[in-house]
Amino acid sequence: MNPVMATSGLQTGASTGAAQDEYERFCAGIERLCGVALAHYRQGQMERRLRTFAARSGFHDLDSYLEALKKDPSALESFQDRMTINVSELFRNPERFKELERDVIPRLASASSGRFKAWSAGCSYGAEAYTVAILLSEAREVSSFQIDATDIDKGVLQRAVEGRFSQQDLRNVSPDRLRRWFGDQDDDGGRAADRSLASSIRFGELNLLSDRYPQGCDLILCRNVVIYFKDDAKDLIYRRFFEALRPGGLLFVGSTERVANAAEMGWEKAGTFFYGKPES
Ligand SMILES: C[S@@+](CC[C@H](N)C(=O)[O-])C[C@H]1O[C@@H](n2cnc3c(N)ncnc32)[C@H](O)[C@@H]1O
Numbered sequence: 001m002n003p004v005m006a007t008s009g010l011q012t013g014a015s016t017g018a019a020q021d022e023y024e025r026f027c028a029g030i031e032r033l034c035g036v037a038l039a040h041y042r043q044g045q046m047e048r049r050l051r052t053f054a055a056r057s058g059f060h061d062l063d064s065y066l067e068a069l070k071k072d073p074s075a076l077e078s079f080q081d082r083m084t085i086n087v088s089e090l091f092r093n094p095e096r097f098k099e100l101e102r103d104v105i106p107r108l109a110s111a112s113s114g115r116f117k118a119w120s121a122g123c124s125y126g127a128e129a130y131t132v133a134i135l136l137s138e139a140r141e142v143s144s145f146q147i148d149a150t151d152i153d154k155g156v157l158q159r160a161v162e163g164r165f166s167q168q169d170l171r172n173v174s175p176d177r178l179r180r181w182f183g184d185q186d187d188d189g190g191r192a193a194d195r196s197l198a199s200s201i202r203f204g205e206l207n208l209l210s211d212r213y214p215q216g217c218d219l220i221l222c223r224n225v226v227i228y229f230k231d232d233a234k235d236l237i238y239r240r241f242f243e244a245l246r247p248g249g250l251l252f253v254g255s256t257e258r259v260a261n262a263a264e265m266g267w268e269k270a271g272t273f274f275y276g277k278p279e280s
Contacts, residue, residue, distance in 0.1 A: 092224075218249050223254035
C-alpha cells in the first residue's frame with residue numbers, strides 16, 4: 001500500500017463488433033498507461049461511463065480519447081479520478097452500523113489479541129473509516145486500534161486525509177456525535193472531523209485487484225466497491241479477504257451485496273451482511 005499523507009448514455013450492455021474492439025483497445029491502453037485493469041469491471045456500466053467522459057472531454061471515440069490521455073498526464077490523472085465512483089457518507093446504512101456497534105465490535109474485541117485491526121477497503125474519501133474510528137473510540141471493549149483505509153483513487157485519499165465532510169455526508173450522525181467528534185458547522189453546513197480520529201487511520205493507495213493486502217485483520221469493511229466488478233474478480237477479492245482476516249475475523253459487505261460461493265470459500269454466515277472466517 002502506498003501511503004497518502006462520472007453521454008452517450010445509450011448502451012445498455014456489452015458492445016459488439018467494431019465498438020467492442022475499440023472498448024478492448026481502450027482498456028488495454030489504460031492498463032499499460034496507469035495499471036488500472038478496466039477489463040475486470042462490468043462492461044455495460046463501465047463502457048457507458050468511459051464514453052461519457054470521452055464525449056465530455058470533446059472526443060468522438062475511445063481511440064482518440066486514449067491518444068489524448070497518452071500525451072497529457074494531467075488529463076490521465078483526472079480520468080483516473082472520475083473513473084471510480086466515490087459516493088459515500090458517514091454511517092451509510094445506519095442500521096447496519098448499529099449492528100456493528102452493538103454486536104460485532106464487542107464480540108470481535110473480546111477475541112482480539114491486543115490492538116484491534118480494521119481495514120476499510122475501497123474507502124473513497126474516508127467516511128467509512130471515520131465512522132469506524134468513532135465506533136472503535138467509543139467501544140468500552142476496545143483498548144487500542146488501528147484502521148487501514150485504502151482506495152485506488154489518489155484524489156479521494158487526499159480528501160480523506162483532510163477529513164472534511166458535507167452536510168449530506170453527516171446526515172446520519174447523531175447530534176451527540178456531531179458535538180463530540182466534529183468541529184463547528186461551516187457556511188455550507190459541512191464540518192471537519194476531530195484530528196484524533198484521523199490519527200488512528202492510515203490512508204493509502206491500494207488496488208484490490210493487484211496489490212498486497214494488509215494481514216491479520218479483525219474486521220474488513222468492503223462495501224459498495226466490488227459491485228462494479230465481474231464475478232471472477234469478486235471471487236478473487238473475497239478469497240484474498242479471507243486470507244487477510246485473522247481466524248474469527250469478520251467481513252462486512254454492502255447492503256445490496258452478498259458473497260457468491262461463500263461456503264465453498266470457507267466463509268461462515270455471521271449476520272445478513274457479515275461473513276466470518278472460522279476460528280480454526
Ligand atoms: C462507492 S465507493 C464506496 C465507499 C465506501 N466503501 C462506502 O460504502 O461508502 C467505491 C470506491 O471503490 C474504489 N475502487 C474502485 N475500484 C477499486 C480497486 N480496484 N481497488 C480499490 N478501490 C477501488 C473507488 O475508487 C471508490 O472510491
